Amino acid sequence: MPQVNLPLPVARAVLHPMFRLMLNKRLPFAVQRTLMDLGAPAQGALRGTHAERVRLGGRPAERVTLGPAIDSATVLYLHGGGYTVGSPATHRPLAGYLARETGCPIQVLDYRLAPEHPFPAALDDAEAAFLELIAFGYQPERIALAGDSAGGGLALALAIRLRDKHGITPAALGLIAPWGDPNEIPERTRDLVINKPWSRACAAAYLGDGDGLDPGYAPMLADLHGLPPTYVQADKGELLHDQCTRLTAKLRAAGVDTRFTETEGLWHVAQLQAALVAPAAAITRELGEFLRQALRPAQTRSIG
Incomplete structure (x- = not known):
């Protein structure tokens, strides 16, 4: 259970104007990043969450x-944010939940951002x-990849690069509403979190002078054979739901062991508010259990 259990209509009413303010094409990305980092503590976090600053890669x-x-x-x-915003600070509460559920350290990378x-x-x-x-000594089959939104797309792209360039297969892929193809233009203008003008600005900023057909940029365009067991979650009301549905179908057609969970009434990456909303906590726990089973197959989930 979350530490505070807000009714879904209340949570949606509070979050909608906040996301409209922060994820706004008219704001410089630097301002968006600052607003997100300042607002991150309001998401709450599980008691006992410990974040140690490290260097990685x-x-x-x-x-x-x-x-x-x-x-x-x-x-x-790998955190979300359209490849332009987001940080370990914005995703610390979610990482804490996954740390509790897996019993493993969660390494949240502060990768370089566009533009x-x-x-x-x-x-x-x-x-x-x-x-x-x-x-450092971890075996590849004891490292899982996870990410949300753009970070989910990045995790998928990384798994493909590891397969093709290094012959490495991670333990699992845990993808929250992954942005598998930034070339696609959503039909609707917005959901509770994401809006089309902002997402198009992010896609252009991330692509730069690159090739939009490069599977590193749009991993949905790649051959998906040989990827590890994969979890995909999306809410039926979000802009990326259709893309996630098609990604799941493509993964299964490629023979990838794939689990697809659809929620209804939540929002894009509601897992970030798991400390505030019971259904968000439940879906976060589900991802954590999936990762735990992949990393510690002989273990059973701890109670608590």
Whole structure:
């Protein structure tokens, strides 16, 4: 259960104007980043969440734990934010939930953001972080990849690069409403969190002078064979729901063991508000259990 259980209509009424303010095409990305970091503590966090600042792959990162954590397995988490905003601070509450559910440290990477650092900077950073975890002593099959929105797309792109370039398969992929193809233009103008003008600005900023058909930029365009067990979650009311549905179908057609969870009445990456809303806490716990089973198959989930 969350620490505060807001009714869904109340949570939606509070969050909608906040997202309209923060994710606004008219605001410079630097201002959006500041607003998001300032507002992050309002999302709440589980008591006992511990975030240690570390370096990973040459970039800042946070190693998030909650209670005792095994050091033989870990999750590399790639935050969302359209490749232009977001940070370990904005995703610390979500990382805390996953740390509790998996019993493993969650490594939240502060990868480089566009437009200052367009594609493939974020993917290069994620690759370097994964390889450094191996250098630290983690076995690839004991490292799971997870991410939300743009970070979910980045996690998918990283799994493809690891397969093609290094012959490596992570333990699992945990994807929250992954942005698998930034080329696609949504039919609707907005959902509770995301709006079309902002998302198009983010897609252009991330692409820079790159090729929009590059599977590193749009991993939905890639061959998906040989990827690890994958969890995908999306809410039926969000702009990325249709894309997530098609990604799931493509994963299954490629023979990937895929679990697809659809919610109704939540919003894009509601997991960030898991400390405030019971259904968001439940869906976050589901992702954590999926990752735990992949990383610690002989273990059973702890109660509490």
